[in-house]
Amino acid sequence: MSSDLGDGPLAQSTGLELGATAVAGSGTALLQMRGVDKHFGPVQALYQVDLDLPSGQVTALCGDNGAGKSVLTRCIAGIHQPDRGEILWEGKPVHITGPRAASELGIEVVYQDLALADNLDIVQNMFLGRERVRRGLLDEDSMERSAAETLASLRVTTVRSIRQPVASLSGGQRQAVAVAKAVMWNSKLVLLDEPTAALGVVQTRMVLDLVKTLKDHGLGVMLITHNLNDIFEVADRLAILHLGRKVAEGPASEFDRQSVVEYMTTGRSER
Amino acid sequence: MAKAQDEIRQGAVEASLPDTPPPASAAVDALPAEIVSDSLASYLRTRAARIRSGDSGALPVLLGLVVIAVAFQIWTQGLFLSPGNLVNLFIESMVFMTLGMAEIFVLLLGEIDLAAGYVLAVGAGIAAILVQKPGFDWPWWLAIIVALVCCGLTGAVWGTLVSRLHLPSFVVTLAGLLIMWGVMLVILGNAGAVSIASPILVNQHVLYEIVNGNIPPLAGWVVLALVVVLFGGVLWARDAGRRRRGLVAPPPGLTAIKIALFALSGIVVVLICDANRGSATSVVDGVPWVVPIVFIVLLLWVMLLQRTQFGRYVYAIGGNSDAARRAGISLAKVRTWAFVLCSVTAGFAGILYLSWQGGTSTNVNGGQYVLYGVAAAVIGGTSLFGGRGKIAQAVIGGLVIGAIYNGLYLQGVQVQWQLIATGSVLVAAVLIDTVSRRGTLSGSSTRI
Numbered sequence: 146m147s148s149d150l151g152d153g154p155l156a157q158s159t160g161l162e163l164g165a166t167a168v169a170g171s172g173t174a175l176l177q178m179r180g181v182d183k184h185f186g187p188v189q190a191l192y193q194v195d196l197d198l199p200s201g202q203v204t205a206l207c208g209d210n211g212a213g214k215s216v217l218t219r220c221i222a223g224i225h226q227p228d229r230g231e232i233l234w235e236g237k238p239v240h241i242t243g244p245r246a247a248s249e250l251g252i253e254v255v256y257q258d259l260a261l262a263d264n265l266d267i268v269q270n271m272f273l274g275r276e277r278v279r280r281g282l283l284d285e286d287s288m289e290r291s292a293a294e295t296l297a298s299l300r301v302t303t304v305r306s307i308r309q310p311v312a313s314l315s316g317g318q319r320q321a322v323a324v325a326k327a328v329m330w331n332s333k334l335v336l337l338d339e340p341t342a343a344l345g346v347v348q349t350r351m352v353l354d355l356v357k358t359l360k361d362h363g364l365g366v367m368l369i370t371h372n373l374n375d376i377f378e379v380a381d382r383l384a385i386l387h388l389g390r391k392v393a394e395g396p397a398s399e400f401d402r403q404s405v406v407e408y409m410t411t412g413r414s415e416r
Numbered sequence: 417m418a419k420a421q422d423e424i425r426q427g428a429v430e431a432s433l434p435d436t437p438p439p440a441s442a443a444v445d446a447l448p449a450e451i452v453s454d455s456l457a458s459y460l461r462t463r464a465a466r467i468r469s470g471d472s473g474a475l476p477v478l479l480g481l482v483v484i485a486v487a488f489q490i491w492t493q494g495l496f497l498s499p500g501n502l503v504n505l506f507i508e509s510m511v512f513m514t515l516g517m518a519e520i521f522v523l524l525l526g527e528i529d530l531a532a533g534y535v536l537a538v539g540a541g542i543a544a545i546l547v548q549k550p551g552f553d554w555p556w557w558l559a560i561i562v563a564l565v566c567c568g569l570t571g572a573v574w575g576t577l578v579s580r581l582h583l584p585s586f587v588v589t590l591a592g593l594l595i596m597w598g599v600m601l602v603i604l605g606n607a608g609a610v611s612i613a614s615p616i617l618v619n620q621h622v623l624y625e626i627v628n629g630n631i632p633p634l635a636g637w638v639v640l641a642l643v644v645v646l647f648g649g650v651l652w653a654r655d656a657g658r659r660r661r662g663l664v665a666p667p668p669g670l671t672a673i674k675i676a677l678f679a680l681s682g683i684v685v686v687l688i689c690d691a692n693r694g695s696a697t698s699v700v701d702g703v704p705w706v707v708p709i710v711f712i713v714l715l716l717w718v719m720l721l722q723r724t725q726f727g728r729y730v731y732a733i734g735g736n737s738d739a740a741r742r743a744g745i746s747l748a749k750v751r752t753w754a755f756v757l758c759s760v761t762a763g764f765a766g767i768l769y770l771s772w773q774g775g776t777s778t779n780v781n782g783g784q785y786v787l788y789g790v791a792a793a794v795i796g797g798t799s800l801f802g803g804r805g806k807i808a809q810a811v812i813g814g815l816v817i818g819a820i821y822n823g824l825y826l827q828g829v830q831v832q833w834q835l836i837a838t839g840s841v842l843v844a845a846v847l848i849d850t851v852s853r854r855g856t857l858s859g860s861s862t863r864i
């Protein structure tokens with residue numbers, strides 16, 4: 146059993162105690178947030194948030210606009226420092242001081258705007274900032290091979306050539322490249338910010354399958370999304386934020402569409 | 417799961433290039449033809465389709481060059497394409513090309529350097545005085561190094577102001593233009609001119625010979641043969657190796673054509689330069705030293721931009737500076753170095769100018785030169801908006817500027833018309849850049 150004693154007051158008042166049963170099997174979750182507060186001036190963006198992100202599972206983080214999903218993501222990514230509370234990585238308290246520190250732990254974030262350079266090709270984007278160099282020159286051959294291997298292992302087979310500029314890719318392919326870029330570095334936890342928001346049906350399928358592949362590889366995945374279809378398609382667990390508070394957390398099987406919508410819009414569910 | 421996979425495959429077929437007629441979709445247009453094709457024939461077909469759909473690559477500027485050449489050839493009654501004049505044209509173009517290369521470093525970042533023209537003038541002035549002024553009398557190579565270092569330092573100043581204090585490069589380097597103009601006047605002092613044309617003083621003579629000296633014809637051919645074999649060998653080995661290892665590479669026919677074109681242009685240049693452009697009694701022939709020297713600089717900068725981490729970061733920042741920042745790249749460092757390299761290259765253009773003119777004076781019009789440099793880069797195809805462009809494009813752009821400059825001069829057209837003609841070509845080039853960029857932008861907005 147994981148220690149889930151610090152549940153937010155609101156979550157308790159709604160009588161929901163799902164978090165404790167959330168961690169499947171093996172003890173502590175990969176990443177745990179305990180009582181995390183974050184405010185910007187007078188704006189309290191996160192209030193006493195507890196969250197478990199186990200490996201080998203997809204945790205969907207939902208909430209209305211302004212609920213604090215992005216702030217929470219940035220706290221894990223090291224861009225914001227929590228004002229109070231702690232983050233445990235593999236059971237040990239950590240201070241994630243910046244994006245570099247996050248990647249060193251094995252945390253990678255795929256932001257909504259993807260952060261790809263359109264004028265560079267897929268290989269160049271995947272290795273951006275971590276190029277392999279031999280005798281002072283870029284080792285293109287070895288980078289290309291590794292990039293191809295990663296894409297193949299993620300079953301991303303729809304790109305015509307990994308030497309094509311990212312500008313020529315479809316939205317789903319761009320998302321796939323951004324994800325591949327994130328998981329290339331022995332990452333253990335991948336945070337995806339609304340990966341299907343701008344995609345059509347076929348492209349969304351492709352990305353959701355990619356998420357399942359990540360899970361099959363044993364990675365922990367946190368999926369930020371509004372989309373109920375996505376949630377019930379790939380999520381093993383669900384956490385719902387409402388105005389900066391976590392109002393529900395638990396296995397996806399314990400929710401249905403209506404209760405998720407209620408939590409997201411009112412912070413409580415009658416069910 | 418298997419069914420889902422099938423759906424994806426199907427989707428992929430829809431979304432990617434069908435084998436049947438080339439579609440007009442922006443996603444496919446953005447794919448380089450080399451990648452789409454696995455044989456020379458299919459490469460040519462894709463290229464032709466591309467051109468028909470409006471994405472013509474380097475073709476317009478090459479066609480433009482041909483049109484300019486034919487027009488001047490007719491207008492000057494055969495003088496324009498005579499070997500003697502063509503060599504002049506090459507030499508004049510070298511300064512524009514080098515300035516164009518300089519600008520490309522900062523244009524790729526979406527910045528601009530307006531000071532480069534007077535940095536050229538200051539570089540020329542420093543080198544001239546160091547070898548010429550009694551009491552200095554420095555060796556030519558030391559004078560060049562010191563001039564380039566001084567120019568690089570000015571670039572470090574612009575770069576620091578732009579990247580650390582976030583001032584707009586346009587304003588910083590506009591101020592730089594004025595400052596360097598003043599510095600040039602200070603350096604050249606009351607005399608206002610320095611000559612390095614003394615044939616007996618070795619250090620002056622070496623500088624003078626960079627542009628005005630020629631490689632003996634036989635040696636020219638030997639060097640060309642070596643360069644072609646080396647370049648061809650390296651290119652062929654690289655592409656063949658990549659094909660063998662299953663990596664992305666152009667079809668063999670395309671590699672062969674590239675090598676052949678390179679060899680052909682080399683042969684044409686050497687043939688032109690080896691014709692006697694003096695008189696029957698005093699023969700002048702051979703490739704001017706400046707040609708291989710600029711080629712070496714070109715090669716160095718191509719390596720730097722295409723094959724090193726620094727170069728990759730320049731493109732990344734120009735393409736998406738947020739992505740570059742999040743990838744942990746130090747934007748300030750890369751930006752500052754780009755300005756340093758721009759100024760060093762501009763200083764080198766100054767050395768070429770000094771050699772070409774056999775001296776320098778306060779009449780150097782740095783304001784005009786820098787615009788020619790920017791024009792050379794943009795006409796060659798470098799984008800003013802950052803992220804798109806190649807160093808080699810400065811060569812062709814420099815040739816265009818050189819051809820206009822030279823042709824109008826031959827024809828005795830007054831300077832005001834030279835300015836108007838060059839300006840018009842620049843506007844045309846920027847227009848093409850903007851329109852083609854809008855093309856890609858509208859393409860990306862229709863992307864799912």
Ligand SMILES: Nc1ncnc2c1ncn2[C@@H]1O[C@H](COP(=O)(O)OP(=O)(O)O)[C@@H](O)[C@H]1O
Binds near residue numbers: 188208210214215216
């Ligand atoms: N850098 C910031 N400075 C001030 N307020 C912020 C900042 N980032 C987020 N906020 C505020 O915190 C709240 C949560 O925002 P956010 O996490 O972006 O919501 P979402 O769930 O839609 O991603 C909002 O009220 C937002 O205005």
Ligand SMILES: [Mg+2]
Binds near residue numbers: 214215
């Ligand atoms: Mg958000």
